[in-house]
Amino acid sequence: MRARKLTFAALALAAGLSLTACQNDDDAAGQSDPSSGSSASAASSSGGGSDSGGTDEAGGKESAAPDSGGSSASGGSASGGSGSGSAAKGGKCTTDGLKITAQDTFIDGDRGGSIAVGLTNASGADCVISGFVGVDLKTNSGTISATRKGDPGDPYTLKNGKEIDSNVSYPLNKTGGSGIRITGLVVTPPNETKSVTLAWPGESSLPAGDSGNGDQVLVGPIGSAGQGG
Numbered sequence: 001m002r003a004r005k006l007t008f009a010a011l012a013l014a015a016g017l018s019l020t021a022c023q024n025d026d027d028a029a030g031q032s033d034p035s036s037g038s039s040a041s042a043a044s045s046s047g048g049g050s051d052s053g054g055t056d057e058a059g060g061k062e063s064a065a066p067d068s069g070g071s072s073a074s075g076g077s078a079s080g081g082s083g084s085g086s087a088a089k090g091g092k093c094t095t096d097g098l099k100i101t102a103q104d105t106f107i108d109g110d111r112g113g114s115i116a117v118g119l120t121n122a123s124g125a126d127c128v129i130s131g132f133v134g135v136d137l138k139t140n141s142g143t144i145s146a147t148r149k150g151d152p153g154d155p156y157t158l159k160n161g162k163e164i165d166s167n168v169s170y171p172l173n174k175t176g177g178s179g180i181r182i183t184g185l186v187v188t189p190p191n192e193t194k195s196v197t198l199a200w201p202g203e204s205s206l207p208a209g210d211s212g213n214g215d216q217v218l219v220g221p222i223g224s225a226g227q228g229g
Helices: 002-086
Strands: 098-104 114-119 127-129 134-139 141-145 156-158 163-168 180-188 196-198
Touching: 002 141, 098 196, 134 163
Parallel strands: none
Antiparallel strands: 098 114, 114 163, 127 156, 134 141, 134 180, 180 196
């Protein structure tokens, strides 16, 4: 009997130990599962952060591309602007900045008379001039305005101290009479309203039939002296 009691006691002890071990295993398994869940949650959070970072990075690239394109376009425009600078440069030539003269250029044998109106740049800086000078002949019968003849051409840079001329042609008085007496010359530079009055350097008169007929007095464009008449 004593031996059986000992056997039963040993069995009971073994069963108790086995139950305790099972409970410990279950507790360990339970503790392992929450840890696994926490790890997955952290991984998910980390994945969300990566997506946000990717969006920011993509946004940064998109904003950088227009900036780069804008700089390139600006550089092209500046270069284009530099290329277009090959045209005439400087301010407009003005009456006050020009020394205006007139001289006879008639040569024996010419069919008509001619004078050259000279414009010398005395402004101290280069200036741009183009077109026609205004030419009016003062006579004892009134004013005769010259008619423009020829192509005005492109704007021209008149360097400081340099001269450019215009040709003025007119009919010679071959009638033997006094004709229309020329008393003065009024010159207005291109695109100006201020005029200067000079002594007339050519022949003293026009044929009487040309009174008030501006078509008989012709002025060429700037740079035309020696080409008309």
